Amino acid sequence: MYKVIILGTGPAGLTAAIYLARANMKPVVIEGPEPGGQLTTTTDVENFPGFPDGILGPELMDNMRKQAERFGAEFKRGWVTDVDLSKRPFTLSVDSLGEVKAEALVISTGASAKLLGIPGEKENMGQGVSTCATCDGFFYRGKKIVVVGGGDSAMEEANFLTKFASEVTVVHRRDQLRASKIMQDRAKENPKISWAMNRIPVEVVKKAEGGVRGLKVENKETGKEEVIEADGIFVAIGHRPNTGFLKGQLKTDETGYIQVIPGTTKTNVEGVFACGDVQDHVYRQAVTAAGTGCMAAMDAEKFLEGSAAIDWSQSL
Missing domain, CATH: 3.50.50.60 (FAD/NAD(P)-binding domain)
Structure with missing residues:
Protein backbone atom coordinates (compact mmCIF):
# COMPACT_ATOMS: atom_id res chain seq x y z
CA MET A 1 0.00 0.00 0.00
CA ALA A 113 5.16 9.02 -31.99
CA LYS A 114 3.89 6.76 -34.75
CA LEU A 115 6.78 5.57 -36.88
CA LEU A 116 7.02 4.36 -40.46
CA GLY A 117 8.63 1.04 -39.55
CA ILE A 118 11.20 1.18 -42.34
CA PRO A 119 14.91 0.26 -42.30
CA GLY A 120 17.20 2.97 -40.97
CA GLU A 121 14.46 4.83 -39.12
CA LYS A 122 14.98 3.81 -35.50
CA GLU A 123 18.74 3.47 -35.89
CA ASN A 124 19.00 7.12 -36.95
CA MET A 125 16.54 8.58 -34.48
CA GLY A 126 18.20 11.72 -33.14
CA GLN A 127 20.91 11.40 -35.80
CA GLY A 128 18.98 12.81 -38.74
CA VAL A 129 15.54 11.33 -38.06
CA SER A 130 13.13 13.18 -35.77
CA THR A 131 9.49 13.26 -34.74
CA CYS A 132 9.53 16.79 -33.33
CA ALA A 133 10.11 19.87 -35.48
CA THR A 134 9.94 22.23 -32.50
CA CYS A 135 12.63 20.23 -30.73
CA ASP A 136 15.06 19.68 -33.58
CA GLY A 137 14.33 22.15 -36.39
CA PHE A 138 17.04 24.54 -35.21
CA PHE A 139 19.75 21.99 -36.07
CA TYR A 140 18.86 22.10 -39.77
CA ARG A 141 19.55 25.72 -40.64
CA GLY A 142 20.18 26.05 -44.36
CA LYS A 143 19.72 22.32 -44.97
CA LYS A 144 17.29 20.16 -46.91
CA ILE A 145 14.54 18.44 -44.99
CA VAL A 146 11.91 15.81 -45.76
CA VAL A 147 8.62 15.75 -43.85
CA VAL A 148 6.62 12.52 -44.09
CA GLY A 149 2.86 12.79 -43.62
CA GLY A 150 -0.28 14.29 -45.06
CA GLY A 151 -2.27 15.49 -42.06
CA ASP A 152 -2.49 18.76 -40.18
CA SER A 153 0.55 17.96 -38.03
CA ALA A 154 2.68 17.31 -41.13
CA MET A 155 1.61 20.61 -42.70
CA GLU A 156 2.26 22.45 -39.46
CA GLU A 157 5.72 20.92 -39.09
CA ALA A 158 6.60 21.57 -42.75
CA ASN A 159 5.67 25.25 -42.41
CA PHE A 160 7.57 25.55 -39.13
CA LEU A 161 10.70 23.93 -40.57
CA THR A 162 10.89 26.46 -43.40
CA LYS A 163 12.07 28.94 -40.77
CA PHE A 164 15.33 27.01 -40.71
CA ALA A 165 15.66 24.77 -43.77
CA SER A 166 16.64 25.86 -47.28
CA GLU A 167 14.02 23.48 -48.68
CA VAL A 168 11.32 21.22 -47.25
CA THR A 169 9.89 18.32 -49.25
CA VAL A 170 6.60 16.80 -48.09
CA VAL A 171 6.35 13.08 -48.83
CA HIS A 172 2.89 11.51 -48.82
CA ARG A 173 1.82 8.06 -49.93
CA ARG A 174 -1.39 9.26 -51.55
CA ASP A 175 -2.22 11.86 -54.20
CA GLN A 176 -4.47 13.78 -51.79
CA LEU A 177 -3.58 15.26 -48.41
CA ARG A 178 -5.64 14.52 -45.30
CA ALA A 179 -4.97 17.92 -43.77
CA SER A 180 -7.68 20.55 -43.41
CA LYS A 181 -8.00 22.96 -46.31
CA ILE A 182 -6.60 25.91 -44.40
CA MET A 183 -3.49 23.94 -43.41
CA GLN A 184 -3.04 22.69 -46.98
CA ASP A 185 -3.36 26.19 -48.36
CA ARG A 186 -0.74 27.57 -45.97
CA ALA A 187 1.72 24.86 -46.96
CA LYS A 188 1.05 25.17 -50.69
CA GLU A 189 1.55 28.93 -50.55
CA ASN A 190 4.94 28.51 -48.88
CA PRO A 191 7.65 28.85 -51.58
CA LYS A 192 10.11 26.72 -49.60
CA ILE A 193 7.85 23.64 -49.62
CA SER A 194 7.90 21.16 -52.49
CA TRP A 195 5.80 18.03 -52.88
CA ALA A 196 6.47 14.33 -53.46
CA MET A 197 3.00 12.81 -53.63
CA ASN A 198 2.20 9.15 -54.33
CA ARG A 199 5.52 8.17 -52.76
CA ILE A 200 5.82 5.32 -50.27
CA PRO A 201 8.77 5.59 -47.84
CA VAL A 202 11.00 2.55 -48.18
CA GLU A 203 14.24 3.24 -46.32
CA VAL A 204 16.22 5.95 -44.55
CA VAL A 205 19.47 6.21 -46.49
CA LYS A 206 22.57 6.84 -44.41
CA LYS A 207 25.84 8.54 -45.24
CA ALA A 208 28.97 6.42 -45.01
CA GLU A 209 30.40 8.82 -42.43
CA GLY A 210 27.16 8.81 -40.41
CA GLY A 211 23.99 10.84 -40.53
CA VAL A 212 21.22 10.87 -43.10
CA ARG A 213 21.62 11.26 -46.87
CA GLY A 214 17.98 11.02 -47.84
CA LEU A 215 14.77 9.01 -47.97
CA LYS A 216 14.30 6.17 -50.44
CA VAL A 217 10.73 6.07 -51.71
CA GLU A 218 8.70 4.03 -54.15
CA ASN A 219 7.02 6.11 -56.83
CA LYS A 220 3.51 4.61 -57.05
CA GLU A 221 3.02 6.03 -60.52
CA THR A 222 6.14 4.48 -62.06
CA GLY A 223 6.77 1.61 -59.62
CA LYS A 224 10.42 2.66 -59.41
CA GLU A 225 12.44 3.57 -56.35
CA GLU A 226 14.13 6.93 -55.98
CA VAL A 227 16.06 8.75 -53.28
CA ILE A 228 14.95 12.19 -52.14
CA GLU A 229 18.10 13.91 -50.93
CA ALA A 230 17.81 15.36 -47.42
CA ASP A 231 19.91 16.13 -44.36
CA GLY A 232 16.99 15.48 -42.01
CA ILE A 233 13.80 13.43 -42.07
CA PHE A 234 10.85 14.41 -39.89
CA VAL A 235 8.16 11.79 -39.40
CA ALA A 236 4.82 13.51 -38.80
CA ILE A 237 2.16 10.83 -38.97
CA GLY A 238 0.72 11.39 -35.52
CA HIS A 239 1.11 10.27 -31.92
Whole structure:
Protein backbone atom coordinates (compact mmCIF):
# COMPACT_ATOMS: atom_id res chain seq x y z
CA MET A 1 0.00 0.00 0.00
CA TYR A 2 1.40 3.38 -1.04
CA LYS A 3 0.19 6.94 -0.64
CA VAL A 4 0.75 7.79 -4.27
CA ILE A 5 2.04 5.95 -7.32
CA ILE A 6 3.38 7.72 -10.39
CA LEU A 7 3.32 5.92 -13.73
CA GLY A 8 6.01 7.08 -16.13
CA THR A 9 9.46 8.66 -15.93
CA GLY A 10 9.42 11.41 -18.51
CA PRO A 11 9.66 15.10 -17.54
CA ALA A 12 6.08 15.08 -16.20
CA GLY A 13 6.44 11.99 -14.02
CA LEU A 14 9.84 12.94 -12.65
CA THR A 15 8.75 16.49 -11.85
CA ALA A 16 5.71 15.09 -10.04
CA ALA A 17 8.05 12.76 -8.14
CA ILE A 18 10.31 15.66 -7.09
CA TYR A 19 7.42 17.72 -5.77
CA LEU A 20 5.64 14.83 -4.01
CA ALA A 21 8.86 13.58 -2.44
CA ARG A 22 9.65 17.07 -1.12
CA ALA A 23 6.13 17.15 0.34
CA ASN A 24 6.94 13.92 2.22
CA MET A 25 4.33 11.94 0.27
CA LYS A 26 6.81 9.09 -0.34
CA PRO A 27 5.91 8.59 -4.02
CA VAL A 28 6.64 5.33 -5.77
CA VAL A 29 7.49 5.72 -9.45
CA ILE A 30 6.90 2.77 -11.73
CA GLU A 31 9.09 2.99 -14.81
CA GLY A 32 8.57 0.91 -17.91
CA PRO A 33 11.13 -0.68 -20.23
CA GLU A 34 12.23 2.73 -21.62
CA PRO A 35 12.85 4.97 -18.58
CA GLY A 36 13.04 8.67 -19.34
CA GLY A 37 10.46 8.79 -22.09
CA GLN A 38 10.96 10.38 -25.50
CA LEU A 39 13.83 12.60 -24.36
CA THR A 40 16.10 9.58 -24.06
CA THR A 41 16.04 9.34 -27.88
CA THR A 42 16.97 13.02 -28.26
CA THR A 43 20.56 14.16 -28.49
CA ASP A 44 20.88 17.88 -27.79
CA VAL A 45 18.10 19.62 -25.85
CA GLU A 46 18.55 23.36 -26.30
CA ASN A 47 15.11 24.69 -25.35
CA PHE A 48 14.84 23.53 -21.74
CA PRO A 49 15.35 26.55 -19.43
CA GLY A 50 18.50 26.67 -17.36
CA PHE A 51 20.94 25.11 -19.82
CA PRO A 52 22.45 27.91 -21.95
CA ASP A 53 24.75 25.48 -23.76
CA GLY A 54 22.11 22.76 -24.12
CA ILE A 55 22.10 19.33 -22.53
CA LEU A 56 21.83 15.78 -23.79
CA GLY A 57 18.32 14.35 -23.45
CA PRO A 58 19.40 11.25 -21.48
CA GLU A 59 21.53 13.42 -19.18
CA LEU A 60 18.62 15.76 -18.46
CA MET A 61 16.38 12.84 -17.56
CA ASP A 62 19.07 11.24 -15.41
CA ASN A 63 19.49 14.53 -13.52
CA MET A 64 15.73 14.73 -12.91
CA ARG A 65 15.68 11.18 -11.61
CA LYS A 66 18.60 11.80 -9.24
CA GLN A 67 16.84 14.90 -7.95
CA ALA A 68 13.68 12.91 -7.22
CA GLU A 69 15.71 10.16 -5.51
CA ARG A 70 17.53 12.74 -3.40
CA PHE A 71 14.20 13.75 -1.84
CA GLY A 72 13.10 10.17 -1.23
CA ALA A 73 11.18 9.06 -4.32
CA GLU A 74 11.34 5.31 -4.79
CA PHE A 75 11.69 3.79 -8.27
CA LYS A 76 10.50 0.36 -9.30
CA ARG A 77 10.89 -1.20 -12.75
CA GLY A 78 7.82 -2.86 -14.18
CA TRP A 79 5.04 -2.88 -16.73
CA VAL A 80 1.49 -2.13 -15.62
CA THR A 81 -0.78 -4.74 -17.16
CA ASP A 82 -4.07 -3.89 -15.45
CA VAL A 83 -5.62 -1.28 -13.17
CA ASP A 84 -8.79 -1.11 -11.07
CA LEU A 85 -9.94 2.48 -10.58
CA SER A 86 -13.43 1.59 -9.41
CA LYS A 87 -12.61 2.12 -5.72
CA ARG A 88 -9.86 3.42 -3.48
CA PRO A 89 -7.28 2.34 -2.77
CA PHE A 90 -6.62 1.80 -6.49
CA THR A 91 -5.19 -1.56 -7.48
CA LEU A 92 -2.47 -1.96 -10.10
CA SER A 93 -1.15 -5.20 -11.51
CA VAL A 94 2.56 -4.91 -12.35
CA ASP A 95 4.36 -7.74 -14.11
CA SER A 96 7.47 -7.55 -11.91
CA LEU A 97 5.77 -6.61 -8.62
CA GLY A 98 2.42 -8.34 -8.59
CA GLU A 99 -0.47 -6.37 -7.10
CA VAL A 100 0.14 -2.93 -5.58
CA LYS A 101 -2.30 -0.40 -4.13
CA ALA A 102 -2.30 3.38 -3.84
CA GLU A 103 -4.52 6.09 -2.39
CA ALA A 104 -3.73 8.40 -5.31
CA LEU A 105 -2.46 7.82 -8.82
CA VAL A 106 -0.54 10.13 -11.16
CA ILE A 107 -0.55 8.98 -14.78
CA SER A 108 2.29 10.35 -16.90
CA THR A 109 2.74 7.55 -19.41
CA GLY A 110 3.20 9.92 -22.34
CA ALA A 111 2.46 9.46 -26.00
CA SER A 112 4.48 7.58 -28.57
CA ALA A 113 5.16 9.02 -31.99
CA LYS A 114 3.89 6.76 -34.75
CA LEU A 115 6.78 5.57 -36.88
CA LEU A 116 7.02 4.36 -40.46
CA GLY A 117 8.63 1.04 -39.55
CA ILE A 118 11.20 1.18 -42.34
CA PRO A 119 14.91 0.26 -42.30
CA GLY A 120 17.20 2.97 -40.97
CA GLU A 121 14.46 4.83 -39.12
CA LYS A 122 14.98 3.81 -35.50
CA GLU A 123 18.74 3.47 -35.89
CA ASN A 124 19.00 7.12 -36.95
CA MET A 125 16.54 8.58 -34.48
CA GLY A 126 18.20 11.72 -33.14
CA GLN A 127 20.91 11.40 -35.80
CA GLY A 128 18.98 12.81 -38.74
CA VAL A 129 15.54 11.33 -38.06
CA SER A 130 13.13 13.18 -35.77
CA THR A 131 9.49 13.26 -34.74
CA CYS A 132 9.53 16.79 -33.33
CA ALA A 133 10.11 19.87 -35.48
CA THR A 134 9.94 22.23 -32.50
CA CYS A 135 12.63 20.23 -30.73
CA ASP A 136 15.06 19.68 -33.58
CA GLY A 137 14.33 22.15 -36.39
CA PHE A 138 17.04 24.54 -35.21
CA PHE A 139 19.75 21.99 -36.07
CA TYR A 140 18.86 22.10 -39.77
CA ARG A 141 19.55 25.72 -40.64
CA GLY A 142 20.18 26.05 -44.36
CA LYS A 143 19.72 22.32 -44.97
CA LYS A 144 17.29 20.16 -46.91
CA ILE A 145 14.54 18.44 -44.99
CA VAL A 146 11.91 15.81 -45.76
CA VAL A 147 8.62 15.75 -43.85
CA VAL A 148 6.62 12.52 -44.09
CA GLY A 149 2.86 12.79 -43.62
CA GLY A 150 -0.28 14.29 -45.06
CA GLY A 151 -2.27 15.49 -42.06
CA ASP A 152 -2.49 18.76 -40.18
CA SER A 153 0.55 17.96 -38.03
CA ALA A 154 2.68 17.31 -41.13
CA MET A 155 1.61 20.61 -42.70
CA GLU A 156 2.26 22.45 -39.46
CA GLU A 157 5.72 20.92 -39.09
CA ALA A 158 6.60 21.57 -42.75
CA ASN A 159 5.67 25.25 -42.41
CA PHE A 160 7.57 25.55 -39.13
CA LEU A 161 10.70 23.93 -40.57
CA THR A 162 10.89 26.46 -43.40
CA LYS A 163 12.07 28.94 -40.77
CA PHE A 164 15.33 27.01 -40.71
CA ALA A 165 15.66 24.77 -43.77
CA SER A 166 16.64 25.86 -47.28
CA GLU A 167 14.02 23.48 -48.68
CA VAL A 168 11.32 21.22 -47.25
CA THR A 169 9.89 18.32 -49.25
CA VAL A 170 6.60 16.80 -48.09
CA VAL A 171 6.35 13.08 -48.83
CA HIS A 172 2.89 11.51 -48.82
CA ARG A 173 1.82 8.06 -49.93
CA ARG A 174 -1.39 9.26 -51.55
CA ASP A 175 -2.22 11.86 -54.20
CA GLN A 176 -4.47 13.78 -51.79
CA LEU A 177 -3.58 15.26 -48.41
CA ARG A 178 -5.64 14.52 -45.30
CA ALA A 179 -4.97 17.92 -43.77
CA SER A 180 -7.68 20.55 -43.41
CA LYS A 181 -8.00 22.96 -46.31
CA ILE A 182 -6.60 25.91 -44.40
CA MET A 183 -3.49 23.94 -43.41
CA GLN A 184 -3.04 22.69 -46.98
CA ASP A 185 -3.36 26.19 -48.36
CA ARG A 186 -0.74 27.57 -45.97
CA ALA A 187 1.72 24.86 -46.96
CA LYS A 188 1.05 25.17 -50.69
CA GLU A 189 1.55 28.93 -50.55
CA ASN A 190 4.94 28.51 -48.88
CA PRO A 191 7.65 28.85 -51.58
CA LYS A 192 10.11 26.72 -49.60
CA ILE A 193 7.85 23.64 -49.62
CA SER A 194 7.90 21.16 -52.49
CA TRP A 195 5.80 18.03 -52.88
CA ALA A 196 6.47 14.33 -53.46
CA MET A 197 3.00 12.81 -53.63
CA ASN A 198 2.20 9.15 -54.33
CA ARG A 199 5.52 8.17 -52.76
CA ILE A 200 5.82 5.32 -50.27
CA PRO A 201 8.77 5.59 -47.84
CA VAL A 202 11.00 2.55 -48.18
CA GLU A 203 14.24 3.24 -46.32
CA VAL A 204 16.22 5.95 -44.55
CA VAL A 205 19.47 6.21 -46.49
CA LYS A 206 22.57 6.84 -44.41
CA LYS A 207 25.84 8.54 -45.24
CA ALA A 208 28.97 6.42 -45.01
CA GLU A 209 30.40 8.82 -42.43
CA GLY A 210 27.16 8.81 -40.41
CA GLY A 211 23.99 10.84 -40.53
CA VAL A 212 21.22 10.87 -43.10
CA ARG A 213 21.62 11.26 -46.87
CA GLY A 214 17.98 11.02 -47.84
CA LEU A 215 14.77 9.01 -47.97
CA LYS A 216 14.30 6.17 -50.44
CA VAL A 217 10.73 6.07 -51.71
CA GLU A 218 8.70 4.03 -54.15
CA ASN A 219 7.02 6.11 -56.83
CA LYS A 220 3.51 4.61 -57.05
CA GLU A 221 3.02 6.03 -60.52
CA THR A 222 6.14 4.48 -62.06
CA GLY A 223 6.77 1.61 -59.62
CA LYS A 224 10.42 2.66 -59.41
CA GLU A 225 12.44 3.57 -56.35
CA GLU A 226 14.13 6.93 -55.98
CA VAL A 227 16.06 8.75 -53.28
CA ILE A 228 14.95 12.19 -52.14
CA GLU A 229 18.10 13.91 -50.93
CA ALA A 230 17.81 15.36 -47.42
CA ASP A 231 19.91 16.13 -44.36
CA GLY A 232 16.99 15.48 -42.01
CA ILE A 233 13.80 13.43 -42.07
CA PHE A 234 10.85 14.41 -39.89
CA VAL A 235 8.16 11.79 -39.40
CA ALA A 236 4.82 13.51 -38.80
CA ILE A 237 2.16 10.83 -38.97
CA GLY A 238 0.72 11.39 -35.52
CA HIS A 239 1.11 10.27 -31.92
CA ARG A 240 -0.53 7.52 -29.90
CA PRO A 241 -1.20 8.21 -26.19
CA ASN A 242 -0.08 5.36 -23.95
CA THR A 243 -3.48 4.75 -22.35
CA GLY A 244 -4.37 1.25 -23.54
CA PHE A 245 -3.72 -0.26 -20.10
CA LEU A 246 -6.59 1.82 -18.65
CA LYS A 247 -9.15 -0.14 -20.65
CA GLY A 248 -11.60 2.74 -20.77
CA GLN A 249 -11.72 3.46 -17.03
CA LEU A 250 -10.87 7.14 -17.53
CA LYS A 251 -12.53 9.65 -19.79
CA THR A 252 -10.48 10.25 -22.95
CA ASP A 253 -10.97 12.01 -26.24
CA GLU A 254 -11.58 10.10 -29.45
CA THR A 255 -7.86 9.44 -29.97
CA GLY A 256 -7.20 8.22 -26.41
CA TYR A 257 -5.74 11.30 -24.70
CA ILE A 258 -6.88 11.53 -21.06
CA GLN A 259 -9.22 14.45 -20.46
CA VAL A 260 -8.63 16.65 -17.44
CA ILE A 261 -10.66 19.47 -15.92
CA PRO A 262 -9.22 22.66 -17.47
CA GLY A 263 -6.69 24.38 -15.24
CA THR A 264 -6.07 21.19 -13.25
CA THR A 265 -4.74 17.67 -13.74
CA LYS A 266 -7.88 16.05 -12.32
CA THR A 267 -9.48 13.26 -14.30
CA ASN A 268 -13.08 12.08 -14.00
CA VAL A 269 -12.03 9.62 -11.26
CA GLU A 270 -11.42 11.17 -7.85
CA GLY A 271 -7.81 10.66 -6.80
CA VAL A 272 -6.46 10.04 -10.32
CA PHE A 273 -4.39 12.77 -11.98
CA ALA A 274 -2.90 12.97 -15.47
CA CYS A 275 0.03 15.05 -16.67
CA GLY A 276 2.40 15.36 -19.60
CA ASP A 277 1.83 14.18 -23.14
CA VAL A 278 -0.72 11.57 -22.10
CA GLN A 279 -3.18 14.46 -21.70
CA ASP A 280 -1.60 17.04 -24.03
CA HIS A 281 -1.78 16.62 -27.79
CA VAL A 282 -1.11 20.31 -28.50
CA TYR A 283 2.23 21.40 -27.01
CA ARG A 284 4.12 18.14 -26.36
CA GLN A 285 7.25 19.86 -25.00
CA ALA A 286 9.49 18.80 -22.13
CA VAL A 287 8.96 22.09 -20.30
CA THR A 288 5.16 21.97 -20.59
CA ALA A 289 5.16 18.34 -19.47
CA ALA A 290 7.28 19.27 -16.44
CA GLY A 291 4.83 22.08 -15.64
CA THR A 292 1.85 19.75 -15.61
CA GLY A 293 3.89 17.29 -13.52
CA CYS A 294 4.23 20.02 -10.90
CA MET A 295 0.47 20.66 -11.11
CA ALA A 296 -0.34 16.95 -10.70
CA ALA A 297 1.88 16.69 -7.63
CA MET A 298 0.25 19.69 -5.99
CA ASP A 299 -3.24 18.43 -6.88
CA ALA A 300 -2.40 14.98 -5.50
CA GLU A 301 -0.91 16.43 -2.31
CA LYS A 302 -4.03 18.48 -1.63
CA PHE A 303 -6.18 15.44 -2.29
CA LEU A 304 -4.20 13.23 0.06
CA GLU A 305 -4.32 15.86 2.77
CA GLY A 306 -8.06 16.23 2.32
CA SER A 307 -7.78 19.89 1.40
CA ALA A 308 -10.93 21.74 0.42
CA ALA A 309 -8.89 23.27 -2.38
CA ILE A 310 -9.71 20.20 -4.45
CA ASP A 311 -13.19 20.66 -5.88
CA TRP A 312 -14.37 17.41 -7.44
CA SER A 313 -17.78 18.86 -8.22
CA GLN A 314 -16.40 20.27 -11.46
CA SER A 315 -17.06 18.14 -14.49
CA LEU A 316 -15.20 17.50 -17.69
